[in-house]
Amino acid sequence: MSLALTTKVVKSKDGTTIFAEACGDHTKPHVVFVHGFACASTVFDKMFSLPEMQKNLYLVRYDARGHARSGQPTDEESYVSARYAEDFDAVCEAFALDKPFYAGWSLAGAIAADICAAHNPVPIRGIIWLGALPYMGDIMPIVATPVVLSFLPGLCTPESASEALSQRIKFCHTLVAPHVLPNVPFADMASWVGAATHMLPECAKLLIGRTHDATRLKEEGAKGLPMCIIHGADDVQISGKDVIEQMEPHFTNCEAHLLPGLGHILFWEDPEKVADIIQTFVARVAPNEVIITCSTPKLLTESLCSLELDLTLTM
Numbered sequence: 001m002s003l004a005l006t007t008k009v010v011k012s013k014d015g016t017t018i019f020a021e022a023c024g025d026h027t028k029p030h031v032v033f034v035h036g037f038a039c040a041s042t043v044f045d046k047m048f049s050l051p052e053m054q055k056n057l058y059l060v061r062y063d064a065r066g067h068a069r070s071g072q073p074t075d076e077e078s079y080v081s082a083r084y085a086e087d088f089d090a091v092c093e094a095f096a097l098d099k100p101f102y103a104g105w106s107l108a109g110a111i112a113a114d115i116c117a118a119h120n121p122v123p124i125r126g127i128i129w130l131g132a133l134p135y136m137g138d139i140m141p142i143v144a145t146p147v148v149l150s151f152l153p154g155l156c157t158p159e160s161a162s163e164a165l166s167q168r169i170k171f172c173h174t175l176v177a178p179h180v181l182p183n184v185p186f187a188d189m190a191s192w193v194g195a196a197t198h199m200l201p202e203c204a205k206l207l208i209g210r211t212h213d214a215t216r217l218k219e220e221g222a223k224g225l226p227m228c229i230i231h232g233a234d235d236v237q238i239s240g241k242d243v244i245e246q247m248e249p250h251f252t253n254c255e256a257h258l259l260p261g262l263g264h265i266l267f268w269e270d271p272e273k274v275a276d277i278i279q280t281f282v283a284r285v286a287p288n289e290v291i292i293t294c295s296t297p298k299l300l301t302e303s304l305c306s307l308e309l310d311l312t313l314t315m
């Protein structure tokens with residue numbers, strides 16, 4: 001299916017512009033997707049193009065502040081926790097979203113903590129973590145791999161233009177599982193590297209260095225806020241096993257999927273499988289609002305609420 005997107009340039013509360021797009025059926029459950037560090041919302045093109053996703057859901061995505069087509073302020077105040085919640089609120093208002101699900105990939109997984117910290121009650125139905133960093137702070141050295149941590153100096157404070165570019169290329173090479181890298185089309189890799197080079201080093205430093213409080217996130221999890229953790233078992237940037245071990249105990253309504261053979265950008269590597277899991281989760285949380293037609297029907301009857309590898313999800 002072709003990707004026909006409604007585009008809006010939204011102003012957040014502090015005046016920063018946020019580039020956002022949407023497609024699908026507005027009468028179905030709403031899901032807001034936000035990309036990871038040094039990337040852009042275009043990474044979701046494959047999954048947004050799936051006919052069943054457009055049929056069953058209303059899909060919204062936006063470029064996070066400091067990235068791509070959104071504003072790139074270079075002052076510390078523009079990257080405090082409240083600003084991220086305000087960006088989410090502005091996009092929800094612009095697209096008339098009704099208590100959407102929040103789907104954060106990689107660094108954007110942490111935005112769920114910003115949303116929870118800024119709101120009580122929370123304005124989301126559930127959280128979907130895609131290869132996600134759960135929050136900023138003490139968990140980073142636990143779940144982030146030495147490989148991705150080694151890139152940060154060159155991404156945030158490069159000593160030369162050559163180092164800045166080379167580190168961004170190396171960073172993008174680790175988005176996929178190692179066995180997938182030789183088969184990544186040049187156009188896709190060029191798109192990822194292009195998005196990474198579009199981010200100012202000053203913004204990168206502020207993004208990585210920001211802090212927030214994850215207390216409200218954990219409180220909402222304990223009260224039953226639905227959580228779906230989807231992670232590639234071959235992710236070389238963030239350890240899915242460690243994310244699940246650290247965060248599953250905080251969520252009483254949690255399902256965890258650790259997918260063999262997939263890396264950090266798992267929804268690009270296998271968009272159908274990831275889309276099926278998302279749709280099944282949404283249907284479980286909002287059973288009266290969506291009829292799922294998955295490409296992997298077995299997912300409709302499975303409830304994976306454990307640390308086990310998702311080895312049964314085979315065609």
